[in-house]
Amino acid sequence: MTLLQRLAGSARREPRGTLRVVDPNPLNWLYITYNTVEEPVRVTRRGKVRPAAMSSYRWRGSRTMEIRVRPGGRFADGTSLDACSVHRSFTEQTRWHSPHPPGTHFNIDPRTRAEVVDERTVRLHLPEPDGLVLGKLRATHVMSERFWRDLGFGYARDETGEGHW
Amino acid sequence: MIDAPGPWASGPFTLVEGRSIISTEPVVTDGEDRTWLQTEDRSPTVRLRANPHYWDRVRGPRVREVEFRNDVDRRRALDLVCDTVGEVDIVTEVPHREAERVRRSRHARLVAVDSVRALAGAIDRGVDGLPLDDVRARRALNLAVDRSALVRDLFGGHARPLAGLTPPTPLTALHRAPGRLRPYPYDPSRAARLWQAAGGGSRPLRLAAMTDWEAVAHAVAAQWHTVLGLAVEVRILRSDEEQREARRRQAAKEPRDWDVLLLEQGSQSADVPPLELHRAFVGRSGEFRAGPVDPKFERLFDHLRSRRSQLWQVLAANRLDRYVTDQALALFLVAPRVLYAVNERVDFQPYATTFELADTSVRRGHWSLR
Numbered sequence: 001m002t003l004l005q006r007l008a009g010s011a012r013r014e015p016r017g018t019l020r021v022v023d024p025n026p027l028n029w030l031y032i033t034y035n036t037v038e039e040p041v042r043v044t045r046r047g048k049v050r051p052a053a054m055s056s057y058r059w060r061g062s063r064t065m066e067i068r069v070r071p072g073g074r075f076a077d078g079t080s081l082d083a084c085s086v087h088r089s090f091t092e093q094t095r096w097h098s099p100h101p102p103g104t105h106f107n108i109d110p111r112t113r114a115e116v117v118d119e120r121t122v123r124l125h126l127p128e129p130d131g132l133v134l135g136k137l138r139a140t141h142v143m144s145e146r147f148w149r150d151l152g153f154g155y156a157r158d159e160t161g162e163g164h165w
Numbered sequence: 166m167i168d169a170p171g172p173w174a175s176g177p178f179t180l181v182e183g184r185s186i187i188s189t190e191p192v193v194t195d196g197e198d199r200t201w202l203q204t205e206d207r208s209p210t211v212r213l214r215a216n217p218h219y220w221d222r223v224r225g226p227r228v229r230e231v232e233f234r235n236d237v238d239r240r241r242a243l244d245l246v247c248d249t250v251g252e253v254d255i256v257t258e259v260p261h262r263e264a265e266r267v268r269r270s271r272h273a274r275l276v277a278v279d280s281v282r283a284l285a286g287a288i289d290r291g292v293d294g295l296p297l298d299d300v301r302a303r304r305a306l307n308l309a310v311d312r313s314a315l316v317r318d319l320f321g322g323h324a325r326p327l328a329g330l331t332p333p334t335p336l337t338a339l340h341r342a343p344g345r346l347r348p349y350p351y352d353p354s355r356a357a358r359l360w361q362a363a364g365g366g367s368r369p370l371r372l373a374a375m376t377d378w379e380a381v382a383h384a385v386a387a388q389w390h391t392v393l394g395l396a397v398e399v400r401i402l403r404s405d406e407e408q409r410e411a412r413r414r415q416a417a418k419e420p421r422d423w424d425v426l427l428l429e430q431g432s433q434s435a436d437v438p439p440l441e442l443h444r445a446f447v448g449r450s451g452e453f454r455a456g457p458v459d460p461k462f463e464r465l466f467d468h469l470r471s472r473r474s475q476l477w478q479v480l481a482a483n484r485l486d487r488y489v490t491d492q493a494l495a496l497f498l499v500a501p502r503v504l505y506a507v508n509e510r511v512d513f514q515p516y517a518t519t520f521e522l523a524d525t526s527v528r529r530g531h532w533s534l535r
Contacts, residue, residue: 013227015215015225015226015227015228015229016227016228016229016526016527016534017228017229017230017526017527017531017533017534018228018229018230018231018232018527018533019228019230019231019232019254019255019511019522019525019527019533020232020234020251020252020253020254020255021231021232021233021234021253021254021255021256021257021522022233022234022235022237022239022242022245022246022253022255022256022257023233023255023256023257023258023520024238024239024242024256024257024258025257025258025520026203026205027519027520028185028205028207028233028520029166029185029186029187029205029207030166030519031519031520031521032166032167032180032185032211032213032233033166033167034176034519034520034521035176035177035178035213035231035521035522035523036167036173036174036176036177036178036179036180036213036216037167037173037174037175037176038174038175038176043433043434043516043518043519044516045514045515045516045517045524046334046335046336046435046517047281047334047336047432047434047435047436047516047517047518048336048434048435048436049434049436053175059473062473070220072220073175073220074175074218074220075172075173075174075175075218076172076173076174076175076179076216076218077172077173078218081175097197097199098191098199098201101166101187101189101201101203102200102201102441103194103198103199103200103201103450103452104194104197104198104199104200104450105198105440105441105444105450129470129471129473130470130471131469131470131471131472131473131474131477131478132437132440132469132470134436135433135434135436135437135440138433138434141174142174142175143173143174144172144173144174144175146171146172146173147171147173147174150171151167151168151169151171151173153166153168154166154168156168156169157168162189162191163189163190163191163199163201164166164189165166
């Protein structure tokens, strides 16, 4: 790998080595999720919300957020991550009254309608303005079809997603 | 949470062994709003492996495998990271009293991060026998605390005085700038005057704290006693069941056996801290709110929610913070820095709000590369 390739970010340096970690934080379950799962947004090292599974977003009027999904996205099983994946995650989340363990304050209004516009575009039509929705997307975990079929967030074990996202 | 290993997602790592999950119990905080009490269930080992499909090639992952060791308690883990090589590379949440030990250790170094966390007190504004529904009394409690002494004596300098409920980090500087939001100063004479003007107390104040903040609770109690002449009964919630019961009663707004409860609460981002901090301590659905709903706070929070531009959100958050501070709707203490003990051959890249390892790498000479 040349220095130029590395600077351009076009070549991946092979992961190497093993880390052994002891994490007494009671939020370890969440950190395991954040290390293995992507959401439309993530939070940078300094704490800033930034696009992750989505490449960009924009507000179309005061109540519609348009999300552009990152092109060429893939899950670890090799299947595609596209607008339908984001739509499915949003839809699965709204099946439950209180899916997120911290509480209902992470809920996006359940009256919100998600629309797949094309392979890379999803629109969230909110019933009323909610400027906090971008941060709340951090709790919308984008998962593969196989996950929803075989495991789900507590579905296989408890047959519910309440409090298990 | 992820119940079982599998290639379920697109993050930098894949869970290949074990589980780290919680069982949850719902508590109604207000109307349709809920929070969940959590009980951990971890396998002895949780193993993550680098996901070769992860798109962000600059970020990582930079290590091939991460092994979370849940078979080692925190004390033993510190021994291992400080004194051995190959057993433990990173220990999170190092107690502040252990910072010096890590710094002087043979194999580990101390990494400190300005996290978005606040150590604050929920004040029960509805108790009998104490004037905590009076803003003068709540201001007196805040003015009687010497935050600089707490930072120096109990945190070894690894904390910053809290102004309002927004932890001071580089990204929250703008949140605190308008109106020059500053911590309550340590002002014993003004504190005593306000406490007397509010009527003082007819009984001791009951101060409760989780085990981790025992020393802070005793220090605050001593300062209140000295400055306000107030008798303070300190109660430390030591067992998991005690802590759980206190959280349950607090979240459900049931009768409590404390007047002030010290808690540490974090925010998952620095963009809009009020969603997880101010709302939790003061808001209608707040799991830590102890006292009546504050209509003005609710209006200010609704205003924040209605803002879509980040600049307007910052300004709205600042108005909220100034109101919470002016009304002394919590006991504002410090923003503790989060400490990590890290093996000297690990290039650890900490996060201010979470624990993620995508950007962390190992250096030449690390035990796993030999």
